[in-house]
Amino acid sequence: MNQEFFNLEVKTGGQKLYEFTDQTINWIKKNNFNNGIVNLSIQHTSASLIVQENADPDVQTDLINYFDKLAPMDNKLYIHTTEGKDDMPAHIKSALTNNQISLSVRNAELLLGTWQGLYLFEHRINAQNRIIIHHFIGD
Amino acid sequence: MNQEFFNLEVKTGGQKLYEFTDQTINWIKKNNFNNGIVNLSIQHTSASLIVQENADPDVQTDLINYFDKLAPMDNKLYIHTTEGKDDMPAHIKSALTNNQISLSVRNAELLLGTWQGLYLFEHRINAQNRIIIHHFIGD
Amino acid sequence: MNQEFFNLEVKTGGQKLYEFTDQTINWIKKNNFNNGIVNLSIQHTSASLIVQENADPDVQTDLINYFDKLAPMDNKLYIHTTEGKDDMPAHIKSALTNNQISLSVRNAELLLGTWQGLYLFEHRINAQNRIIIHHFIGD
Numbered sequence: 548m549n550q551e552f553f554n555l556e557v558k559t560g561g562q563k564l565y566e567f568t569d570q571t572i573n574w575i576k577k578n579n580f581n582n583g584i585v586n587l588s589i590q591h592t593s594a595s596l597i598v599q600e601n602a603d604p605d606v607q608t609d610l611i612n613y614f615d616k617l618a619p620m621d622n623k624l625y626i627h628t629t630e631g632k633d634d635m636p637a638h639i640k641s642a643l644t645n646n647q648i649s650l651s652v653r654n655a656e657l658l659l660g661t662w663q664g665l666y667l668f669e670h671r672i673n674a675q676n677r678i679i680i681h682h683f684i685g686d
Numbered sequence: 687m688n689q690e691f692f693n694l695e696v697k698t699g700g701q702k703l704y705e706f707t708d709q710t711i712n713w714i715k716k717n718n719f720n721n722g723i724v725n726l727s728i729q730h731t732s733a734s735l736i737v738q739e740n741a742d743p744d745v746q747t748d749l750i751n752y753f754d755k756l757a758p759m760d761n762k763l764y765i766h767t768t769e770g771k772d773d774m775p776a777h778i779k780s781a782l783t784n785n786q787i788s789l790s791v792r793n794a795e796l797l798l799g800t801w802q803g804l805y806l807f808e809h810r811i812n813a814q815n816r817i818i819i820h821h822f823i824g825d
Numbered sequence: 826m827n828q829e830f831f832n833l834e835v836k837t838g839g840q841k842l843y844e845f846t847d848q849t850i851n852w853i854k855k856n857n858f859n860n861g862i863v864n865l866s867i868q869h870t871s872a873s874l875i876v877q878e879n880a881d882p883d884v885q886t887d888l889i890n891y892f893d894k895l896a897p898m899d900n901k902l903y904i905h906t907t908e909g910k911d912d913m914p915a916h917i918k919s920a921l922t923n924n925q926i927s928l929s930v931r932n933a934e935l936l937l938g939t940w941q942g943l944y945l946f947e948h949r950i951n952a953q954n955r956i957i958i959h960h961f962i963g964d
């Protein structure tokens with residue numbers, strides 16, 4: 548059994564989807580992983596990991612707008628307001644999406660569908676340094 | 687360490703929950719898996735994988751209706767409308783639920799609760815061919 | 826390869842977040858796990874597992890209130906009402922969050938961010954006995 552770890556750092560600048568599919572695939576290739584699971588976990592509760600469409604960028608804009616309407620940045624709606632109007636909505640968006648994704652690797656290939664990409668979904672307004680832990684277990 | 691892969695194909699015909707618990711359990715039995723993780727990932731971003739109640743079918747109807755209200759099929763709400771009024775809501779429902787589930791197998795038994803079933807949640811209106819990757823890692 | 830299982834029982838008393846980070850970490854320490862995945866799965870579809878902020882308890886109150894507004898306890902909205910006004914909203918909240926989380930362990934340490942805690946999110950009003958399966962695979 549082989550296990551490897553890698554911390555991917557993503558510098559974000561506002562509420563957007565940041566694709567990191569290539570960084571994950573490059574790490575798999577560089578390490579010659581064959582079969583196994585890549586466990587991704589983001590070490591923050593105000594940003595998410597999601598698998599989404601990588602074709603039309605309008606999908607990303609619609610997602611951002613949708614989640615902003617679903618969890619509005621309106622201090623009157625929340626008790627926890629000390630960290631800014633975007634912080635509580637960010638925790639809610641995190642709860643509505645995912646902190647963690649497990650992906651399968653088969654014959655050295657990351658098993659994603661043709662139109663699937665890996666994204667960090669940033670929910671905070673200001674610049675952030677985000678850590679996405681990559682953990683491979685397999686052979 | 688033992689690893690096996692299996693692509694389950696599900697032909698869908700509209701916005702419904704399609705149960706596949708038996709297919710997953712049969713695959714585990716056929717391969718004599720003992721202890722390990724079954725990693726399920728759907729290779730599409732307009733359908734989801736969910737674990738839900740398998741007792742009262744009304745729960746499924748309520749879930750479908752609820753998600754349709756939460757992400758309405760109304761082109762005026764979205765920029766990405768070229769693939770039909772159901773496509774952007776499908777991506778949103780995918781983001782709100784799951785693309786991927788990891789289940790544990792212990793002593794050859796899939797560890798689901800008494801009332802839990804595995805479902806493909808189809809968000810598109812028209813017929814689709816969906817692939818759910820099954821990946822076992824264990825012994 | 827080492828695999829261990831442990832059923833954590835959590836007695837809940839109403840719609841709240843119940844932290845169990847310490848129980849998971851203690852189980853890892855007691856068993857001297859080194860590197861691997863801890864797969865957590867809740868055996869119920871009316872409560873969730875989430876990773877959330879462990880600093881300001883107001884975040885938890887806001888989350889509970891938010892999800893109650895998003896999936897209201899109003900029998901007129903649902904067909905499945907026989908198990909109480911909180912049951913169908915509980916299934917919806919379960920679908921909107923997670924039944925299952927995979928966490929990484931590296932050098933005997935559970936890889937959670939500084940402000941992250943593990944929570945059972947109870948969606949039912951009455952007291953419940955919840956089982957969270959812990960499954961370690963690694964070395």
